[in-house]
Amino acid sequence: AQSVTQLGSHVSVSEGALVLLRCNYSSSVPPYLFWYVQYPNQGLQLLLKYTTGATLVKGINGFEAEFKKSETSFHLTKPSAHMSDAAEYFCAVRGSYIPTFGRGTSLIVHP
Amino acid sequence: DTEVTQTPKHLVMGMTNKKSLKCEQHMGHRAMYWYKQKAKKPPELMFVYSYEKLSINESVPSRFSPECPNSSLLNLHLHALQPEDSALYLCASSQETGTGDEKLFFGSGTQLSVL
Numbered sequence: 001a002q003s004v005t006q007l008g009s010h011v012s013v014s015e016g017a018l019v020l021l022r023c024n025y026s027s028s029v030p031p032y033l034f035w036y037v038q039y040p041n042q043g044l045q046l047l048l049k050y051t052t053g054a055t056l057v058k059g060i061n062g063f064e065a066e067f068k069k070s071e072t073s074f075h076l077t078k079p080s081a082h083m084s085d086a087a088e089y090f091c092a093v094r095g096s097y098i099p100t101f102g103r104g105t106s107l108i109v110h111p
Numbered sequence: 112d113t114e115v116t117q118t119p120k121h122l123v124m125g126m127t128n129k130k131s132l133k134c135e136q137h138m139g140h141r142a143m144y145w146y147k148q149k150a151k152k153p154p155e156l157m158f159v160y161s162y163e164k165l166s167i168n169e170s171v172p173s174r175f176s177p178e179c180p181n182s183s184l185l186n187l188h189l190h191a192l193q194p195e196d197s198a199l200y201l202c203a204s205s206q207e208t209g210t211g212d213e214k215l216f217f218g219s220g221t222q223l224s225v226l
Contacts, residue, residue: 009151032212043115043201043217044154051212090153094211098144101153 002027002093004074006102014110019063019078021105023091026072032094033074035065036101039087047089050074061085081109117202117218125226126192132221134185134202142208143185144215145177146201154201160185161208192225199223 007022025031032051036044048059055067065076074091086109092099115136124130134143142161146154159167160179174196176188185202199220205213 036215041219043203043219044215045217046214049212049214088151098156098159098205098208098213099215104151104153106151 002029002031002095002100004033004091004093004100004102006089006091006105008105009103010106010108012108012110013081015083016080019076019081019085019107021076021089021091021107023065023074023076023102024072025074025091025093027093029094031067031074032099033065033067034092034099035059035063035074035076036090036092037061037087038090038104044090047076081107083109083111085109115202115204115216115218117200117221119221120219121222121224123224123226124189124192126194128192129188129190131189132187132200132202132223134187134218135183136204136216137183138204138206138216139182140204140206140216141182142205142213143179144203144205145185145187146203148199148201148220150199158187159208166208189223192223194225197223197225 003026005024034049035047038044048057050057050067058064091102145157148154157171158177163179178186201220202218203215
């Protein structure tokens with residue numbers, strides 16, 4: 001079975017600071033990994049995904065994630081946080097039919 | 112058009128009411144999904160339709176009844192709900208299902224309150 005663990009239910013950063021959201025996966029098959037973002041009162045939006053190939057994946061809004069097989073990790077980063085990045089972030093891994101979501105990490109950005 | 116449109120945005124219903132949630136997409140996607148999301152929790156899959164046929168029912172109570180009239184529309188019929196069914200109901204679509212790397216497109220959801 002496939003699963004993801006997101007470390008930290010809340011991450012708080014100052015505007016302009018580095019954003020790091022952690023995700024570790026467990027998968028019995030080569031993983032497909034995703035990061036989704038959910039802004040308040042919205043549905044989820046795909047930020048980026050890793051299937052095969054280059055392990056550093058660039059997504060929308062300046063986010064990127066690196067697949068590290070040796071560490072079973074797929075952490076999400078952004079060099080400089082904006083106030084508009086405040087949202088809930090979900091890591092997900094390929095399941096039997098569709099992605100299986102982690103519990104989510106709430107990103108708080110302080111002025 | 113890369114939108115999934117859900118109506119209504121908010122719904123308040125009593126436990127004896129019958130109501131329906133609607134979802135529409137015009138991206139030519141052949142897979143459509145219903146999710147339930149409680150506050151500060153990940154979405155939980157309820158149903159998956161593939162080529163207008165129900166392919167997954169995640170043991171959802173019968174008071175929730177999905178319907179896919181055509182490839183662009185997805186409904187969720189609600190009857191005799193319980194207060195614990197109050198949640199955000201999200202519709203999503205993807206080009207296909209079963210490949211594992213599908214990009215899901217989500218609507219903004221219907222915030223349901225059951226009194």
